[in-house]
Amino acid sequence: MKIAICPGSFDPITLGHLDIIERAADIFDEVIVVVASNSTKKTLFSDDERVRLIRRCVKAANVTVDTHDGLLVDYAKEKGAAAIVKGLRAMSDFEYEFQQALTNQSLYPEAETVFLCARGKNMFLSSSMVKEVCKLGGDISSFVPPEIAQDIYKRCKGDS
Numbered sequence: 001m002k003i004a005i006c007p008g009s010f011d012p013i014t015l016g017h018l019d020i021i022e023r024a025a026d027i028f029d030e031v032i033v034v035v036a037s038n039s040t041k042k043t044l045f046s047d048d049e050r051v052r053l054i055r056r057c058v059k060a061a062n063v064t065v066d067t068h069d070g071l072l073v074d075y076a077k078e079k080g081a082a083a084i085v086k087g088l089r090a091m092s093d094f095e096y097e098f099q100q101a102l103t104n105q106s107l108y109p110e111a112e113t114v115f116l117c118a119r120g121k122n123m124f125l126s127s128s129m130v131k132e133v134c135k136l137g138g139d140i141s142s143f144v145p146p147e148i149a150q151d152i153y154k155r156c157k158g159d160s
């Protein structure tokens with residue numbers, strides 16, 4: 001049984017994240033989406049809210065969602081994960097992701113970092129761009145899963 005973890009902030013999940021999670025679910029037996037919990041970082045949604053938003057969007061039966069606030073490799077070890085799956089949008093993602101991958105490799109070589117290329121249509125998508133557009137009153141419907149668009153609008157307007 002090959003377990004993969006898909007880590008990220010997911011504040012909030014975008015169609016780019018969802019695509020990577022679903023493609024990982026097609027490759028691995030089990031995928032755990034790991035929401036990075038960081039009490040010092042200001043987020044639009046709390047850890048639990050981000051977990052619930054992700055659960056509402058992901059349809060694949062072999063995907064579960066969890067939070068973790070320590071070293072990712074400790075979580076990978078605890079779950080017996082064979083892979084850490086990351087999405088790459090552009091060369092600009094590469095340097096940081098490569099550094100992370102080499103660090104994780106030296107801390108826990110049993111888990112391979114696997115990079116999936118973003119789809120062309122998702123190359124420009126990021127959670128921060130979604131929040132910026134939404135706060136300025138723009139249409140985010142083509143950037144985020146339809147199940148959660150209203151939650152993001154409400155939060156950005158300060159209604160919830």
Ligand code: ADP
Nearest residue numbers: 007008009010016017086087118122125126127
């Ligand atoms: P963001 O960069 O949007 O804040 P995260 O830190 O939550 O996202 O990223 C989690 C993972 O998802 C990272 O591996 C990141 O490269 C990947 N990712 C983010 N946005 C996209 C996208 N539009 N297409 C593919 N992968 C993405």
